[in-house]
Amino acid sequence: MSETQAEPSRPTRFRLRFDPKLFALAVLASLVLGALLGWVADSTGAGWLITTLDTIGSTFTKLLTFTVLPLIFTAIVLGITSLRSVGGGRTAARLGGKTAMWFAITSLVAVLIGIGVANLLRPGQGLNISPDQQRVDEVSDMAGGSWLDLVQGLVPEHLVGAFADGETLQVVFVSLLVGAAAYSLGEKAQPFVEFNRAVFEIIQRVLGWIIRLAPLGTLGLIGNAVASYGNEFFVPLLKLTGATYIGCALVLFAVYPLLLWFVARVSPAKFFGKAWTVLQFAFVSRSSGASLPLSRQTAVNLGVDRSYASFAVPLATTTKMDGCAAVYPAVGSIFIANLFGFHMGPVQYLTIVAVAVFGAIATAGVTGWFTMLTLTVGALDFPPAMIATGIAIAYAVDPIMDMMRTMTNVAGQITVPTVVARTEGMLDDEVLHTPSAPPLLNGPEETASDESAGSRERGPALSGV
Template sequence: MPVSTSEQRRRAPRFNPKLFAVAVVASLVLGALLGWLAKATDAQWLITALDTVGSTFTKLLTFTVLPLIFTAIVVGINSLRSVGGGRAAARLGGKTALWFAITSLIAVVIGLAVGSLLQPGHGLVIEPDPDKLAAIGKKTHGSWLDLLKGLVPENLVSSFADGETLQVVFVALLIGAASYSLGDKAAPFVEFNRSVFEVIQRVLGWIIRLAPIGTLGLVGNAVATYGNEFFVPLLKLIGGTYLACALVLFAVYPLLLRFAAKVSPVRFFAKAWTVLQFAFVSRSSSASLPMSRQTAENLGVQPSYASFAVPLASTTKMDGCAAIYPAIGSIFIANLFNIHLGPAQYLTIVAVAVFGSIATAGVTGWFTMLTLTVGALGFPPAAVATGIAIAYAVDPIMDMMRTATNVAGQIVVPVVVARSEGILDDEVLAERSAPPLLAEERELANA
């Protein structure tokens, strides 16, 4: 007897984010204890087991990096075609994109400043193996001419086969622009890349579910190898992320609201606090989207514009995940592998933060943006995967603050743009703060 779709969903095992976060933290603690035990007793078999578990998890992440970057850029560039229609819409869309870029620029500069001050990862150098370390060294030295020469691959296959991330980014931008210019002729190609991206995302989702096991191996091996000093870089990574996000959330946004939108920051937080709390706990901008849209309307944003700007912002406006964290995360990974970052590399981080989220509209997230950033810096996939895998041990803790910052920015920008266009309703704004009820709930309450 065939089973209905609803029955299949009921029987399917459900993924509980809160339980998963607890499992990752528990694995962090257990891995540290096993690592300390292995180091104290010099149990080589345990060190080998932890290293095998951790390195296998890293390899699983590594093979998804390049196809994820390529398909995300191609699909993202072509998804920009959906934004348009009419001069007013174009003007609103242009202003919205401009403010996305401005606030992303401010956020990434703050991230770089905090990362440069705290230097997460400093003093702890991860050495994968001599060949990979030599490859890292080759990618961090040389002139601008060498960089330009290294941008163009001899062929498409070699850029993937050799793990030349920067070449993959260049090719993806070129192919993405070409497919965009061809329009409907390239539609099958774009849809193919969209399908591949979804497949990679699904595979990555399965791999991420192994994070508790991978965390146990990575942290355990790190503690067994480097001792207690391993935790200081992780604490700096967490502290730096929270500090930078707090500066954007409680300093930058209030200043923009006060001077660019003529809106009281106190009133903003009074009306937005519920959705910010939900975003902090749920760690999901997408799950917060209905409440974010209604909060923007409660702040006086015209409903038709809020219905356009907030969903767009939920995929392309992530100051916490797409600007602050890639900046601090890049510094963290660079310090882990003893990679020197100069002015040119810092400018690259800024450029990726400002333009990367727009280029990957609809597919942005901390993983994609961090891989794009370190890929543009020329970090090899092995360093990228290892650094991300280590940071993932404490990612649930950081993701709460990043998501709250994302959601706040996704509401602030529509408020600022609405004020500049004269479509911010001051009467609605002046109303007493209320929970961000959905439109359907409000109609039911008023009935």
């Protein structure tokens, strides 16, 4: 018998690899091709082509629709129960509390900027598309209603009815109630929490499969929209992209520098000089998770205590997303409302603010642009079909918007730890003012960081698949 024994051969596994860059290009190509097909259908009066495009787009929308309410419920329940694991000891509790406070403050400013820019540019206005005009009219009537009307509409007659009738606001209320109860029960509720975690992962996996059809869905939706509304359809998408970039730019190049200068006493020029490499990487990669090693090292290069940076930056990676969880949900919600002719009032704007400020913290670990936008429009009580259609249309230009959103996210994930470190006396000015080489991936302990946090900005398209 030979000294070396051949290992038994394993069956070859053929697996289709997912390339994010090719996927983004496919979505953009579908946008162009869909617009061309829509123009051809409109110009030639080809009814069969219009019907085909409408069928493709509506089927993609329906696939997204059935995932909306389960996603809202499980994300909120998991987010609330995950708060139990934050902290440990008085110092950690104080640091965690102060970090969360600055997360909330900057999120408040970011969402107000998003609301202001969106109301200035008014993306989506003028088309008045609706999958269910009667339901949209009912929701529109709530905009001018009282707080009493809002409260009365929160409580469902029975649990199943809230899901069966598509009452998203009631589902949000039930989710908060169930999440709080599970949090208070602690270990007793762990089986239920794990069940929700499994359901959430299943939904994310299903969404990943559905979103892989986004190029086809985009072709159908955009093609049908162009055939129905002509070239006017591109103006709302252009405004949506412009509002997202302007809102994120104001946060990135105005809010953060002011915070660094007046609170952390850090020169914005010094900050961007040391952070520009990671910000460029975030813009290109479109992933806070992939940027985490660079972000953490950049915070250390800015003088943040290494132990605190190792806690705060990873926490921020899954929680602190001003681009995805504040600016964009505000802009996206107003875009969807305008797209379907829904007129929002003060109650709706306050709801957007509340979700942005508290939602990211309440959904720590599952936050992403898709989850936060879904939670926001869900809290506004938009019908699921309206939510899915609006998100599907916005997805056509999402790769372009996601670059700026992610760059803003990463800048905030470094800014807040720097500010907190200064207020806690944990910022080393000598390190801050020492020139340092661009941060690199320095070893396996950094390159293996929190893979689950990766690609959250991009939503379900890349997570869990």
